[in-house]
Amino acid sequence: MNSPLKVRDLAVAYQKKPVLKNISFSVPEGNLVGIIGPNGAGKSTLIKSILELIPSLTGEVEIFGSSYKASRKKVGYVPQRESVDWDFPTDALDVVTMGRYGHLGWVSRPRKKDRQIAMDCLEKVGMADFAGRQISQLSGGQQQRVFLARALAQDADLYFMDEPFVGVDAATEKAIISLLNELKQQGKTVLVVHHDLNTVKEYFDWIMLLNVELIGVGPTEELFTKEYLQKTYGGKLTLLDSAAAAPAGR
Template identity: 60%
Template structure:
């Protein structure tokens, strides 16, 4: 069987993740299309964040094959950017915004070579893209939640990756930060990058994304917004508890 000429940014086969023998993700088979803004949605406890952590090697999997652009994670790290949930980060760590962003360049430098003037310039450029240059010297503990989120987004941007994974980047942020994040996502797409986002606000899925994956421990569906983000499939995903959705979900 001939390998595809342009392998998917992420292809997952038979992925299962268990916690104390209870499946958190079960037999996931999934590919994300290149150059798309992709949402992962599902109810609380559906395994959305677990999915990101498992494919990125941040937690063990029970079984499954994971390939980035046709290669295993170990060969693909420089092509991957990751924005974790803001609530999972120790914001009391004594460092400033510029240092946090510069840390995103360590994969390119290696751990022996220290970042220099060029790396600081790249980090400042990333902060500028998220409208945070004036806070470069500010301790991260002194930033608002939205500002902290933009710093971590800048850190991922500094990596100049080909595929970006973001774990609920819009959760609990102000309108200015939400718009800044969306602008960056669309800018990355214009550059041909792929962006995969765990997203919680169903009302904005159609506006923000091109592709949606519906997940509830098992994969319910994955495909273009037009065909996949439907009331029927959402009811399957949420167990029928979607009466709160606006008419815009139905298109």
């Protein structure tokens, strides 16, 4: 299996409390991978530790056969919307243009070509008309689209997205999944922290079931079952039976 991401024996703790334990997995190239689990399972922590945004106690991360530092230009990241300072005085086009900095280095200024790429990415997410709008004046769904456009501008091969569907309207959710499928068709690999179990079968080829420890990782059709969901959610599993039993929407 060609794998852009391999993780071995990853462990993370906050104030000596284990948040992730013994995490080892690899994911296949060119797939949409949903990271699924209850609140507090360590889903966002997993992404942040892979991207070295937080320290890990143990573990190795291999991205395209190298360290994250060596492969940084190949990686795109969409953080949780609430973790972003939306009052920062900048407009949508500038935010998306920031996605080009990995191709420029920190000294060079964006070229006309980079601004055009940023505009093209805004167009793809339906936000070209808002290029000059301050990000603080955008709705939640519009802000999310801008951050997706920034990730697109990075022209990465491996993407991490932390709950991109949270707090967006139906039109934005449809636009996001359309974009994810386009990335997949281009051979990109996308890992998405996701909470809506009703759309898991429809959206993802693979899933990763996580609750501090890794419950399972593999094709959605094999792992999205009542048995695996019970192992993942335990006593919190209440109204999930219908989600596991529902047919895929593809």
